[in-house]
Amino acid sequence: MASSTISSKDVNGSTVYSPDGQHLGHIDHLVIDKMSGQVAYAVMGFGGFLGMGEGHHPVPWRKLTFDTKLNGYVTDITKEALQGAPDRPHDWQENRDWATTFYGYYGIAPYWI
């Protein structure tokens, strides 16, 4: 349903699953482009996910698909992909060079394209 919307309050805390239905983590919060209002990243929280320890990792919004049956999001991002993702500089939320590299790592166009 392309026309379906969701409150940011309901997104935050949503569970994220792997394609085979394994619990991966949750969405802690979203990072939004101030100007366009486009969601740039979902920042996932992992409580000891597969031995990675607690932590926050941004993922591109487009890597998440809402699944109405699971009432959560599904992603094909693997543990290995997350661990290998480019480290975030302190200015990651406004650094487009980093963002371009980060999106490229996941093989998709940046959020502003």
Next chain:
Amino acid sequence: MASSTISSKDVNGSTVYSPDGQHLGHIDHLVIDKMSGQVAYAVMGFGGFLGMGEGHHPVPWRKLTFDTKLNGYVTDITKEALQGAPDRPHDWQENRDWATTFYGYYGIAPYWI
């Protein structure tokens, strides 16, 4: 700064001002298109705003501009405009006919265009 982003946690609760710096209300939460990740609406909360009483009113994200000096959002939407906005049907979050009417009322293209 087109490349600047903000956490949804920081958006929620942000103050909204009129163009002349009057406090209008705050952003209670965002409503996001599940598929595209585009912010469709900012739902503003008004604590007795200009006699309107407490309430929530969606406004198009594009009607809000972040002002770094005020550390909040500025909108040119007036009390009269808000009061005259099309009433929300119960399915407003997935009703594109209503959304089209609503965006048309504010004179801007819908969020999916």
